[in-house]
Amino acid sequence: MRFDIPKKIFALIFLALTCQAALADELLVSAASSLSNAFKEIGQAYEGKYPKSKVAFNFAASGALVQQIAKGAPVDVFASADQETMDLAEKQGLVAAKTRHDFARNRLVLIVPVKSKLTIKNLSDLAQQGVTRVAIGNPASVPVGRYSKHALDAAKMWAGIESKMIRTQNVRQALDYVARNEVDAGFVYASDAALMPGKVQIAFVVPLVMAIKYPLAQTSNSSNPVAATRFNDFVRSNTGQAILAKFGFQQP
Amino acid sequence: MDFAWASLALSLKVAGCATALNLVLGVAVGFALARLRFPGRDLLDSLLTLPMVMPPTVLGYYLLVLVGRQGWLGQFLHEHFGIQLIFTWQGAVLAATIVAFPLAFKPARAAFEAVDPQHEQAARVLGISEMAIFFRVTLPLAWRGILAGLLLAFARAFGEFGATLMVAGSIPGKTQTLSIAVYEAVQAGQDELANTLVLMTSVICVAVLLLAGKLAPGRIAQRT
DSSP: OTTHHHHHHHHHHHHHHHHHHHTTTEEEEEEEGGGHHHHHHHHHHHHHHSTTOEEEEEEEOHHHHHHHHHTTOOOSEEEOSSHHHHHHHHHTTOBOGGGOEEEEEEOEEEEEETTOOOOOOSGGGGGSTTOOOEEEEOTTTOHHHHHHHHHHHHTTOHHHHGGGEEEESSHHHHHHHHHTTSSSEEEEEHHHHTTOTTTEEEEEEOOOSSOEEEEEEEBTTOSOHHHHHHHHHHHHSHHHHHHHHHTTOBOO | OHHHHHHHHHHHHHHHHHHHHHHHHHHHHHHHHHHOOOTTHHHHHHHHHHHHHSOHHHHHHHHHHHHSTTSHHHHHHHHHHOOOOTTSHHHHHHHHHHHHHHHHHHHHHHHHHTSOHHHHHHHHHTTOOHHHHIIIIIHHHHHHHHHHHHHHHHHHHHHOOHHHHHHHOOOTTTTOOHHHHHHHHHHTTOHHHHHHHHHHHHHHHHHHHHHHHHHOTHHHHHHO
């Protein structure tokens, strides 16, 4: 009888694996943090239109998502907040180049807590003494940090405020720190600022030479390329675009 | 490499400070729980053990809400002492201390409970003051157990990640401890840096565990 226990365990594992196979129309989408609210709603709309499909999301900084995919995460669709990260994924052969499309645009803004008494009208105002902490995505892996660094470099302000920077793991962490009044200002996207109107306010739109365009693409080792294409199309359909617009994104 | 050494130094500093705090707090609380009889003692013990079982993110959130600029404790400290804990290495010490505290006070309590009261009574009969009994009889008899617990607390504080990231952030050279540096390196795809950092962490953790094993209370029993 003793042999029965390993057998049972084996049977259970086998069952668990077959369950996985039964839900074949399941899609895993890795998307930039700034997309979380909009994509969750797009996911619901997608599941409503294709009732047999399931879509699960994995939100993080685009740079972190690429590393997960590179290490073998079973992702079907990747949506990045910048071209650079997608270029990296394409160069490493992680995504199928011909499935890559831009699907949204955004703006970089500097936000301050609603209660803030500081006058911040442009980047050089960040140098004033009253500003002690500025939240910014880590430029090494977070696109919003990279955009912010571009803007600060162009204004020759990066070195001046580097000591005030609180580096965050994704754009939403920067938003949260400003909303909690833990920092004096933060760099986020306009679509993020719009989520917390009662807590943060936009000080100004940060000027950038490049456009903030979001690309999405199918991964090369997607186990469900048909559904991946369908989701990719759905995001760019009128329904998908309407939801993105509702959350403050612009058309590509 | 400089970056790796800076993270290592910071981690050691944070874990060292947290362990020093836990030495005082752990011994005091461990002794109180072992010797004093009061209502709610078991409840207090459970509450103090919570940081060990609670997810670090929950703890980080509590701390953020409590000692943040808008938290009542944070505001109090800032207004009266000019102390800011959020985004400072002291904030990391606070997080590490709380997370590792159960590992310090639990073994201390057990060690104090294991001390034979006859030794203390003998000292009392000889007319030694209660204070002296604690430092010259009880503590020397319990210190191995306490130290073994403290080493585990050090290792836990050294590896603390979740609560620290939420409370202290990740400022290179200021609050970016070794475990946070590993996370950032992996996120940014800097595998070589990650390898170095991971190796450093592993070596230190193994050393601490070996030391803790040597000091484990069982050793005394084996020798006598």
